[in-house]
Amino acid sequence: MSDTAQSFPTRVDISLTVNGEPVDARVDVSRHLVDFLRLDLGLTGAHAGCEHGVCGACTLQVDGEIVRGCLMLAAQLDGAEVWTVEGLTETGALADLQAAFVERNALQCGFCTPGMLFAAADILAQGGQPSRVAIREHISGNYCRCTGYEAVVDAIETVAGARARGEEVSA
């Protein structure tokens, strides 16, 4: 490694918000976002699964868009707004989805569930009543090894219908 490459900082200061709370941290540049949340902030809702972007268990929201938490580095988050399942549970933004997942038994071990909820919320945010094919396509990047997906699609479809009709779904 040359002197020039060594002059690249290996720790970086970041200032961001996580679930609406301001966070200032000095992070190792190799730290990915999920480990930063889980190990440094104690927010274990986003799960570290494959850690190369395939399984979707780490899916969460950065600046209003769903992303793979394992495919962003914490160092990239200066100025970012991050939301995890803990935060959106507290605000109630996912309450109807979470209730439908429980109702339809759309989880067994639950490992995929936080990521699945973010993928589901993302297609629901587009509004209207998506087809089952469109729902399947939208959650195709989130692996569930328990349910076979039918119940997950059922739950998302149910919530889409309820939201389209303007119904309240209590948690």
Next chain:
Amino acid sequence: MKAAAAGYIRANDLPHAISLLEQSRGEARILAGGQSLIASLNLRLAGETALIDINGVAELSGIELVGEQLRIGALTRHRELASSDLVARHVPAIAQAAPLIAHAAIRNRGTIGGSLAYADPAAELPACMLALDAQIVVRGPAGERRVRAGDFFVDLFTTDLAEDEMIVAVEVPVAVAGERQATMELARRSGDYALAGIVLVDRPSGVRAAFFGVGPTPILATGAMAAIDRGASPDEAAALLEGDLQPLDDVHAPAAVRLHLARVLLRRALAATRS
């Protein structure tokens, strides 16, 4: 596993990014969307490299019509390609390709410049550039140059980029009157890399068919293209693909399956552009 990055700097602007690249003498890489690079770092396949983060470089974003070309900034995300009216109107092959790339969460981050620089032979956008005869705009310490897509993809994961150069944009000729385009692929699961894919650009002046997933780079099927231009039937053109493509056996599919799928795709794409 966990990433092994040797260092990280946010580039403030394009000259800053290029100067960091030059100073690093090949030991730093450009971090754009990171959807392949960070995965490679996590898997420890990319070595311990320093990173120059260009996500804050505003001049690399944006899609604009410049004369007869659509200029797409290197940092344009796949999601933006999928939703852009300019892309849908002027280069529909790219609008059709974008939703085929991975999954929503990855399309939100992944960039066109990153995809082209990575040069995965099964990726959609390199084949789009080849079929559309786009130019890749590349900048380094010596200034800017333009490389035709046909000269840019050199080999498996290997491009014409020098170690101190980066992609700043692509310039894609816009569709002319009567032109039809089709991008299609066949994959085992939605969002997987394609077993085979095609980008067909069907211009009144002649057809260009680029295939992906069937060789070390995207490949122009020149034999089949010439036959189609001579008036050959889709079946006759598809039969010529054996001479145009060099698929390899791998764990996902034997070469013969990929060749078969390429033939299916050529017939389907022609049916779409000539219906």
